[in-house]
Amino acid sequence: MAEQETEPQLVSIVSPSGRLLLRSPESADAVAILGNVTNPENVAYLPHLNHQYHTLEHYSELIQQWRNSSLVTNLFLVIVRRDDDKIIGDCKFESLSPEGGDWEVGDCSIMIDSAEQGKGYGQEALRTLFDYAFGTLGLDSLTMSTAEENLPMRGLAEKMGLHGRIEPKPPSGRHIVYRLAEENWCIKHGRVEI
């Protein structure tokens, strides 16, 4: 288990195929990130992102916050297609190390822009993120949850061998929660064994 950093650390990871770069956001990325979260198709199952703060100023501030808290309490990475340097989505760990002290659990989520979905980017980005979290960061376990109706995300999780549990989501509704421990992540074969 790796010790938690107290100073922010910016991150840059190339996926095994070399197709994608997962990196910490820069101020110039605000337009692309804003474009992704204001695309209704991208947030169909993410009602918490349907709010009034969709402005360039807000996302510029968020980027600064993400950079300042990178690998301190969370990790936010834009997903860049290296061929054309286009930001095609983002992924993140929130609630990193809620116990404090050591890396213990990360709450993971991902978004691929609707124009780029169905091309294997989501799977490749998540595998890259999981390998980094378990192999480099030394995270003990991670969680990922999604709305019960979010069939694309459920399909992606299942494709990666994750088994979720239906749990109540207050105040009403249900979601699927995936929990994955480091020892069940097989880096060598690039697949999950549970």
Ligand SMILES: CC(C)(COP(=O)(O)OP(=O)(O)OC[C@H]1O[C@@H](n2cnc3c(N)ncnc32)[C@H](O)[C@@H]1OP(=O)(O)O)[C@@H](O)C(=O)NCCC(=O)NCCS
């Ligand atoms: C979920 C999401 C990340 C998937 O990304 P993606 O790049 O389209 O996924 P991939 O192309 O890597 O697909 C990998 C596997 O996921 C599953 N999958 C992808 N899209 C699916 C869909 N619409 N329905 C069912 N399964 C799907 C399939 O098993 C697929 O493998 P296959 O192509 O061999 O059949 C994407 O749909 C998305 O960003 N949605 C909006 C944001 C969101 O809801 N994020 C989840 C928050 S936790």
